Amino acid sequence: MDEYVQLLADLTEAGALGEEWRGAFERAPRSAFIPDTVWAPDDDAPTGYERVTKADAPDAWWSLVNTDGVVVTQVDDGRADGPGIATSSASMPxxxxxxxxxxxxxxxxxxxxxxxxxxxxxxxxxxxxxxxxxxxxxxxxxxxxxxxxxxxxxxxxxxxxxxxxxxxxxxxxxxxxxxxxxxxxxxxxxxxxxxxxxxxxxxxxxxxxxxxxxxxxxxxxxxxxxxxxxxxxxxxxxxxxxxxHAVVEPVGVSDHRGPSAMDPELALEDVNAAFAIGLRVPGVRYEHVWDDADPSGTYRMQLSDGAGSWASVRHTAWDAEDAVHQSGARRLWDEITSARLWWLEEGKPDLxxxxxxxxxxxxxxxxxxxxxxxxx
CATH class of the missing domain: 3.40.50.150 (Vaccinia Virus protein VP39)
Incomplete structure (x- = not known):
């Protein structure tokens, strides 16, 4: 509990926790609501998460609970055979x-x-x-x-x-x-x-x-x-x-190929750029993928609108003639490039x-x- 008291003191000093809420945080300590089994990020685990239990690893459990961080309390909607996606958590205090x-x-x-x-x-x-x-x-x-x-x-x-x-x-x-x-x-x-x-x-x-x-x-x-x-x-x-929706690469669909007019890194330059771009490209989701045999050379951003349009842009040699692949009714990478240009023209507004x-x-x-x- 001493760690939680210190956490509340830190939040108060930082201006995050006001006096009107301090009493409620004291009467309802976070630890009373965290399940005995939680999940901590683990890059070496097959699902990306390591199970942490209060009984077997109390120090690790308390460390997660009494720090200003997210505690994952459920993965894969509770299924035992899922891919390891966090589906419920206790938010940062x-x-x-x-x-x-x-x-x-x-x-x-x-x-x-x-x-x-x-x-x-x-x-x-x-x-x-x-x-x-x-x-x-x-x-x-x-x-x-x-x-x-x-x-x-x-x-x-x-x-x-x-x-x-x-x-x-x-x-x-x-x-x-x-x-x-x-x-x-x-x-x-x-x-x-x-x-x-x-x-x-x-x-x-x-x-x-x-x-x-x-x-x-x-x-x-x-x-x-x-x-x-x-x-x-x-x-x-x-x-x-x-x-x-999930980003799924279409099979057997012809695509348009060409160079990128923008370094793909700029599509996620910061949260303000990403937020503005997302507003201008309705329904578009991205993910990063690569081939294990050559991760740096094949690292790419894939995009999908869930309605048949798809795009992929390679980070290495992004201005090469075959760096961008696009298919479907929309040219998703062109939309991303245009959306970021709009954000620049508006003076890089923050969210x-x-x-x-x-x-x-x-x-x-x-x-x-x-x-x-x-x-x-």
Whole structure:
């Protein structure tokens, strides 16, 4: 516990944890909500993760829990035969504190917590507002059941729901605040409808290309749209129903080949470039691949829109005549190059300059600096 006390002191000194939340963090220590079995990154493991148990490796377990880092609590949706993809986690304490600060709760507020996970955030909200002011929704029944046990053991009793967080929970609506710990590509209409006018929604938001923004959305008054800005650089796991498609190279499809007009490194120059590019290339996801026999010579970026268009660009000799392969209705690498040029022409805006408007019919538009300047 001494390590956790020091962590809270560090977060307070850094300005991440304010006095209005300090008491809740003290009453709900993170360790009370972390499962006895977690996963730590391990490049030598077949799946990329090493299992760490509290019983067999207590020092390693406590080190993960009481530091300002992510703790992976589930891989492959709980399947034993998966590829080793993290599917649930306990977020960094500094990020949890940041999101709760942006939620801007007041005494008496009702909050919907989307994505119960370990139950820690739900406990913090209960510690700040009271059990009867918090409803939490979790899509995974196994995760929800374990969170219920840990919440009860720690003395917290929010209303718990097992279901799709994208649908919210209308039975307890309206809410003053909605807090999501899973990323969305589109803000669900249900969240808008279940939030009081003037209320706030805080959620990770991104594109398949760059899952990077924390959206602070103010719900509009009756007859008015909702507006919000991106207030921080965050990366969360996707809502399960909004997970991007896999990047699959087409077989037996003719492609267009040519040189690249841009060094592929610049396509991910920094988070601001990636975020802006993602806004301009709808539906496009990337991955890096290589051939084990010659990793440096074959390292390449592959792109797909999930609708038949695909591209690949080689990092070595990227301006050679055969460096870029593109197929399908869209020329995805050309779109990436054009999107980055737009970002440069706009003065390299960082993600804080972008925002979102949700119209009354649920239509979502993203803009730069103000709602009158939509991102095409």
């Amino acid at each position: 500094s990020l949890v504190a940041t999101m709760l600060r942006h939620l801007d709760v007041r005494d008496g507020h009702k909050v919907l917590d989307v994505g119960t996970g370990t139950g820690w955030t739900s406990a913090l909200l209960c510690g700040r507002l009271g059990d009867d002011r918090v409803t939490t929704v979790e899509v995974d029944p196994a995760i929800a059941a374990e969170a219920a046990l840990r919440l009860a053991a720690a003395g917290f009793a929010p209303e718990r729901v097992v279901g799709d967080g994208l649908a919210g929970w209308s039975c307890a609506a309206p809410y003053d605040r909605i807090h999501s710990t899973a990323a969305v590509r589109r803000v669900p209409s249900a969240w808008i409808e279940q939030t009081r006018p003037g209320g706030i929604i805080v959620t990770p938001w991104g594109t398949p290309y760059a899952n990077a923004g924390l959206l602070h959305l103010m719900v509009g008054r009756p007859g008015e749209p909702s507006h919000g800005r991106f207030v921080a650089n965050v990366s969360f796991m996707w809502m399960r129903a909004q997970r991007p 804080h300059r972008f925002g979102v408007t949700i119209a009354l019919d649920g239509a979502q538009s993203v803009w730069l600096d103000d709602s009158g300047n939509p991102v095409a």
